[in-house]
Amino acid sequence: MNNETLKSFIGKGAIWGFIILELIFFSVAGEFFSLSDKAFMDWDNMLLLFKQSAPIGIIALGMTIIMINGNIDLSVGATFALCAVVMLDSMTWEVFAGLGDWVIPVAWALALITGMVLGLINGLIVWKTGVDAFIVTLGSMLGFRGLVFMYNGENPTSHLNWTLVDMAEASVLGIETPTIIFVVCTIIIWLLMTRTVHGRNAYAVGNNREAAVNAGIRVGPHMVWNFVLIGFLAALSSVVFYSSSGSVNPNDGTLYELWVITAVVLGGTKLTGGSGSVISTFGGVLAIQLLRKGLGHIGADTAMVNLVIGLILIAVLFLDQQLNRKGKEELKV
């Protein structure tokens, strides 16, 4: 194995190595510091880990494609909240009164459509105006949040439907619905990115937009589709989460965009576009959740979790630079 392949191997497997390191560390440290007498690597604990990763994780899959495109989406947190409001509120509408429990799929569909429309708005603005996605979605982050507030003022929107809660809490062989949806989405998006023309185009557009245009890829519509997809996934994440909780505050989902981006970057996707992997993002999401749970397990508080995640993010960036970009710098000063 020569030096380059070794580096690329380390680069790709890094997130899984990191996860194993975390597991070992927290298992060992847990023996000494944990107040609970359960082991960290407990089966139930690991299942819970997947379930808790689902809301951020499902959005992170979409963010991976957006970032491979060389774009970014800061509005996912607001989309998440708005779709929840639509889902919970639509179940109380007069129009659907006669539907009984069949109102549930209708509410889900409305929430998912809302998410896709919001994504479409972002995508069309990015395409047609040529304004940077960072600015467009920074604006719509504020705008969508405004819509959430305008819907129901500063009051929480709640609607408890026990059939819905039962469905959300259902489990197959001990694996709960959110986990299943998260894993299935990961597989579908992975197939999309590795086995289809759309996926290939996503890398091409992010790598070199000029070249992609010259190769005949319709870059504009391509990016719009990706924004629709992340809107859909943000809505799906919202549906999964709020089906069981049944109540949404207008401030819910704030800072989600930052957690999602952190997970994607930990997974090794570059902000500059052109490279990244859905499976690594899956790893990045797990790594963050593992860190939060693990630090909680050994008795550290939220403060420590924030501190450690921030520092690890910077450390990963530094290591990545040292491993991958040395010698490629445009200029040595």
Add this chain to the structure above:
Amino acid sequence: MSDLTASGDGADRRKAIVNLLARNGILIAFAAFMIGFTLANERFLSFDNVLGVVRSSAILGVIALGVTFVVISGNLDLSVGSMMSFSTIVMLDLHDKLGPALAIPVMFAMTMALGALIGFLVGYLKLNSLIVTLGMLSAIHGLTLTYSGGKNMDIADKEGTWFSVFGQGAVFGIPVPVVIFFGLAAVLSLLLARTAFGRKVYAVGGNGVAATFSGIPRARVVFFTYLISSFCVAMAGLLQASRSLGSQNTVGQGLELDVLAAVILGGASLLGGSGTVFKTVIGVLILGFITNGLLLVGLQFYVQYVVTWVIIILAVWLDVAAKRGRLWSPIA
């Protein structure tokens, strides 16, 4: 589809008008906004109301002044919100431990040490500023919580301290935060527009490679932009602490994106190389007056979010359209 590159007198004139609109779009929008709200509510342009708006925008504004430097040099700073929480908490804590006179310089030093760390990472190690400051957003929040133990911080003797003068005092009827905001804006404007350092900031953001070839120490310039940014954050923390004399750990949460919105509204490009301190002040005031104007005509505060969204997109769109000479993006 308006293709502004077509030849002919009419097209030339049209292009000139669009250019003029785009160059000064932000001022025109500002003027239109003020006139509209003044017609809708006569109290809007009263001296007291204007002063009130500027006063309540001062904290956001002071931070935006510093972030302007960072953005012009082609970087981002998402850590300013949690950094302001940090400086506010530290200020309130040290006020009782060291006394205000000593606490202020110590707080500035601690905040600027964080700024120096970010400057080192982005400037000298050349790490991506978005990720570094995203990481620092989280890390500094953790640091603040550790420092305060998660508790709210309050000054013991709220009545007897002279420290409240920064947030609550007034000079000749003008609130001190307003004086500090405009004073700092004037100083930083001179620094950016009239000194060699200012020109270097533009050069580094406009074309980093060319700047390096011209012998400009890129790393050092970036380092100093973050130092300036953290200085402004410390000043904002001082104002916040002095105004409320007590604070939660999350006082600055989410501020980073509001600040960025103000800076972008002022016309600074996120790609670097353009923007001025004066325009940022206008951006800050527009955000402040939108909130105030909508409240005065009886709308809820959150309507401003939607209005801000539309204004940001339109402002940046106009700017981009003027630069490429056509309204719609040429991307297929």
